[in-house]
Amino acid sequence: MNSVIETRNLTKVYRTGRSETHALDSLDLTVREGEIFGYLGPNGAGKTTTIRLLLDLIRPAAGSARVLGLDVNADSVALRQRVGYLPGELNLWKSLTGLQVVRYLGRVRGMTNLSYAHSLAERLQLDLTKRVRDYSSGNRRKLGLVLALMHKPDVLILDEPTGGLDPLMQQTFNQMMREVRAEGRTVFLSSHVLSEVQAICDRVGILRDGQLKAVETVERMTHVDFRWVNVQLRDPATAALRERVASIAGVTSVEAENHGLKLRLHGDFDPLLRALNDVYVVDVRVESPSLEEIFLAFYGNNGAVPQQAARAKEAV
Numbered sequence: 001m002n003s004v005i006e007t008r009n010l011t012k013v014y015r016t017g018r019s020e021t022h023a024l025d026s027l028d029l030t031v032r033e034g035e036i037f038g039y040l041g042p043n044g045a046g047k048t049t050t051i052r053l054l055l056d057l058i059r060p061a062a063g064s065a066r067v068l069g070l071d072v073n074a075d076s077v078a079l080r081q082r083v084g085y086l087p088g089e090l091n092l093w094k095s096l097t098g099l100q101v102v103r104y105l106g107r108v109r110g111m112t113n114l115s116y117a118h119s120l121a122e123r124l125q126l127d128l129t130k131r132v133r134d135y136s137s138g139n140r141r142k143l144g145l146v147l148a149l150m151h152k153p154d155v156l157i158l159d160e161p162t163g164g165l166d167p168l169m170q171q172t173f174n175q176m177m178r179e180v181r182a183e184g185r186t187v188f189l190s191s192h193v194l195s196e197v198q199a200i201c202d203r204v205g206i207l208r209d210g211q212l213k214a215v216e217t218v219e220r221m222t223h224v225d226f227r228w229v230n231v232q233l234r235d236p237a238t239a240a241l242r243e244r245v246a247s248i249a250g251v252t253s254v255e256a257e258n259h260g261l262k263l264r265l266h267g268d269f270d271p272l273l274r275a276l277n278d279v280y281v282v283d284v285r286v287e288s289p290s291l292e293e294i295f296l297a298f299y300g301n302n303g304a305v306p307q308q309a310a311r312a313k314e315a316v
Helices: 047-054 076-080 098-108 115-123 137-149 167-182 194-200 239-246 270-275 291-298 307-314
Strands: 003-016 019-032 036-040 062-067 083-086 155-159 186-191 203-208 211-217 226-233 251-256 260-266 281-287
Touching: 003 047, 003 186, 019 047, 019 062, 019 186, 019 211, 036 047, 036 167, 036 194, 047 062, 047 155, 047 186, 083 137, 098 115, 098 137, 115 137, 115 167, 137 155, 137 167, 167 186, 167 194, 186 194, 239 251, 239 260, 239 270
Parallel strands: 036 186, 036 203, 083 155, 155 186
Antiparallel strands: 003 019, 003 062, 203 211, 226 260, 226 281, 251 260
């Protein structure tokens, strides 16, 4: 599968006086053609810095980046025609209507037919006759999506695209991204909305303090080495039983819930089953961790990368 976005040793350093801040540190990343790639990390991790470097809005301290086989610095003008971009903070002409903004950018791009832009606005339930100043934050986001999508770019680069959208519109957005993927186009999506990433992304990259910690498919990342186990008992869970279960190798968290126990289990079930051999078990439910819990695992342990993260990083 062809690579659409490729960075090598991409580094950005901000200097203030004698101090230096590495906003991005030696990023090696490959995004494939026809995939939706989720770029995860908390505020300040370096997600927006990465996007600005890919769009040649800022220049790197070291390293290089290519989009669609073109150098993002030397060929930035040519790339503008083939990339759709939605920034995290969208600033538009407040006195213009949404339709005037669409027409203006359509002319800049050399577009003569805006029927697709109108169909996008209809799907997003966006009234283009209103002025930008009268739009809510969610409607401004919708207009930004129309502007990013309307020329059917080969690559979409979206920075927190669903901020301010209601749940119904988030579902519409998800469907639109799936359609983009079905057409063989690529989406690079920066987000901290983990449910959104889990719903539509093929692969996920996790960024922390400017460093890429892991890249993995959503499916494989959710198959980590721990599970949540809910044990329903006939009789109330005693303190002694809770302590016995908590002492089992592989059990890292135990909560008593009336007639049951909720625990986090690493490894095999056999030690747990042996510890419960003298109590009446009504039911056992096993739940895989959510992407949010996996994400938090990457940022726990005092910043150390857990084993599953280390293994995922090796697969980059």
